[in-house]
Amino acid sequence: GAGVSQTPSNKVTEKGKYVELRCDPISGHTALYWYRQSLGQGPEFLIYFQGTGAADDSGLPNDRFFAVRPEGSVSTLKIQRTERGDSAVYLCASSLYSDSNTIYFGEGSWLTVV
Amino acid sequence: SQQGEEDPQALSIQEGENATMNCSYKTSINNLQWYRQNSGRGLVHLILIRSNEREKHSGRLRVTLDTSKKSSSLLITASRAADTASYFCATPSRQGGSEKLVFGKGTKLTVNP
Numbered sequence: 001g002a003g004v005s006q007t008p009s010n011k012v013t014e015k016g017k018y019v020e021l022r023c024d025p026i027s028g029h030t031a032l033y034w035y036r037q038s039l040g041q042g043p044e045f046l047i048y049f050q051g052t053g054a055a056d057d058s059g060l061p062n063d064r065f066f067a068v069r070p071e072g073s074v075s076t077l078k079i080q081r082t083e084r085g086d087s088a089v090y091l092c093a094s095s096l097y098s099d100s101n102t103i104y105f106g107e108g109s110w111l112t113v114v
Numbered sequence: 115s116q117q118g119e120e121d122p123q124a125l126s127i128q129e130g131e132n133a134t135m136n137c138s139y140k141t142s143i144n145n146l147q148w149y150r151q152n153s154g155r156g157l158v159h160l161i162l163i164r165s166n167e168r169e170k171h172s173g174r175l176r177v178t179l180d181t182s183k184k185s186s187s188l189l190i191t192a193s194r195a196a197d198t199a200s201y202f203c204a205t206p207s208r209q210g211g212s213e214k215l216v217f218g219k220g221t222k223l224t225v226n227p
Binding site for chain 1: 209220
């Protein structure tokens with residue numbers, strides 16, 4: 001596709017369950033970012049991949065959060081033992097290079113933990 | 115932590131009026147960007163202004179940057195109902211070992227028909 005694709009669009013899960021959120025970046029984009037956005041707030045950085053490696057995971061809130069990008073394209077954000085406070089929109093973005101000029105966002109995955 | 119802070123948090127105007135949103139940031143930057151978000155979904159890049167630029171235009175958008183005051187403003191002229199959205203400023207940050215965009219909390223703009 002032409003843009004960043006994220007699935008699922010919406011996910012409702014029970015507290016304590018495991019969830020995976022998928023991001024398919026724009027073809028050829030080497031840099032991939034995950035952000036989390038709570039209601040009324042701006043997006044907060046979680047993790048950044050350059051190619052296959054996590055170049056910066058300083059934004060991950062705790063060890064329940066993990067992300068992979070095994071082939072340098074699709075990325076999966078994994079959340080273990082979900083908590084109600086994890087409810088948010090999880091946004092993925094990609095850019096051609098890692099110089100932070102103009103990143104392209106997907107539509108996000110809205111996670112609700114009940 | 116968030117680098118930029120937008121002001122006001124919310125703005126309601128009538129169609130045809132101009133809307134001005136401000137952003138203040140804390141550290142030195144090489145560029146500042148503005149993004150738009152409809153209904154809490156994906157953000158769309160609007161405009162980038164570099165640190166050596168003072169003003170930039172794109173259609174009905176006008177962005178200014180004052181590096182001495184660490185502030186930027188986004189002006190939307192002749193607003194339309196379709197401009198209703200949240201607007202965020204974003205600046206590059208090198209905290210954590212890589213350069214990534216850090217966003218403010220946004221200004222929620224409502225344009226009434």
